[in-house]
Amino acid sequence: MSVHNADVVEARPAGEIALVDLLDRLLGAGVVLAGDVVISLAGIDLVQVRLHALIMTVRAGMDEPR
Amino acid sequence: MSEGRYLYAVTRDLSPDAVAGTRALGGSPLEVIEHRGLSVLVSTVDLDEFGEDALRRNLEDLAWLEATARGHDDVVRFAAERGATAPMRLVTICLDDAGVLARLDDSYDQIVQALARVEGRTEWSVKAFAPTAAAEERATAVGAGGGAAYLRARKAAVEGRRAQDEAAMATAEELHDVLSRLAVASRRLPPQDPRLSGHEGRMTLNAAYLVDEADGDAFAREVERLAREHPDARVSAGGPWPPYSFATLEDA
Numbered sequence: 001m002s003v004h005n006a007d008v009v010e011a012r013p014a015g016e017i018a019l020v021d022l023l024d025r026l027l028g029a030g031v032v033l034a035g036d037v038v039i040s041l042a043g044i045d046l047v048q049v050r051l052h053a054l055i056m057t058v059r060a061g062m063d064e065p066r
Numbered sequence: 067m068s069e070g071r072y073l074y075a076v077t078r079d080l081s082p083d084a085v086a087g088t089r090a091l092g093g094s095p096l097e098v099i100e101h102r103g104l105s106v107l108v109s110t111v112d113l114d115e116f117g118e119d120a121l122r123r124n125l126e127d128l129a130w131l132e133a134t135a136r137g138h139d140d141v142v143r144f145a146a147e148r149g150a151t152a153p154m155r156l157v158t159i160c161l162d163d164a165g166v167l168a169r170l171d172d173s174y175d176q177i178v179q180a181l182a183r184v185e186g187r188t189e190w191s192v193k194a195f196a197p198t199a200a201a202e203e204r205a206t207a208v209g210a211g212g213g214a215a216y217l218r219a220r221k222a223a224v225e226g227r228r229a230q231d232e233a234a235m236a237t238a239e240e241l242h243d244v245l246s247r248l249a250v251a252s253r254r255l256p257p258q259d260p261r262l263s264g265h266e267g268r269m270t271l272n273a274a275y276l277v278d279e280a281d282g283d284a285f286a287r288e289v290e291r292l293a294r295e296h297p298d299a300r301v302s303a304g305g306p307w308p309p310y311s312f313a314t315l316e317d318a
Binding site for chain 1: 131132135136138139153155156191255258262263272274304307310311
């Protein structure tokens with residue numbers, strides 16, 4: 001694996017954020033409003049969510065014949 | 067079918083006219099709610115897809131997660147190109163506009179502070195990776211030489227690896243120190259799981275830097291210089307991005 005695609009889950013156009021980097025930020029940072037917002041992500045283990053979703057896909061991709 | 071209001075970002079001075087004709091998640095029109103000098107970018111979403119139960123399911127679906135993250139990022143970038151922008155966390159949803167306004171009032175001072183912090187600045191990502199395989203390979207190669215030789219080789223390999231790890235961590239600290247001085251603010255993020263990022267070796271640095279727009283080129287050049295200065299560490303950089311890591315609200 002080359003250095004240049006070592007940290008991307010899939011190839012993206014130049015300048016675009018790799019999904020794993022985007023999720024670091026969209027799930028780990030950003031403005032969080034308190035109060036009676038309908039959706040409370042506090043109840044979800046985000047690390048687990050993204051690990052689960054992404055690992056399933058990465059594994060599925062690796063199992064495919066090339 | 068019940069609907070909610072999906073919040074993408076808070077900005078200033080963005081009028082409803084400025085987003086006319088722009089589409090957001092699910093193809094819904096992007097809208098602006100103006101309130102006390104703030105402009106919130108929102109769109110209507112179906113709670114059958116974005117309600118709490120649906121989200122638990124959908125967040126586990128990579129295709130859905132990626133489409134939503136990309137759609138969110140598209141709107142954040144649209145806003146960031148037009149002025150100071152504080153991105154919301156993914157899937158921040160209110161029942162109606164009254165809920166949006168109430169939330170804005172609750173966090174008004176902190177949002178204003180966050181916008182002031184990121185104005186005229188962008189985020190850069192820098193990562194460093196250390197090789198991990200070399201020491202183990204040496205131990206295996208010498209392993210055939212018999213008991214005492216094997217133990218000596220193994221001890222040397224363990225010590226070698228420890229020295230290599232310490233050197234890699236020292237390099238990461240140095241990169242971070244130098245780059246932090248060029249940045250207005252910096253944050254260390256947890257190392258990424260190699261199963262997600264596909265990287266080889268150990269991620270010794272996963273950091274975000276808030277950099278003045280005028281200093282962006284100088285920052286990128288400094289990353290390149292540091293990468294040349296530390297050929298043992300693999301260094302990668304990304305940016306300029308919207309200031310995702312730096313628009314967090316301080317505790318009230």
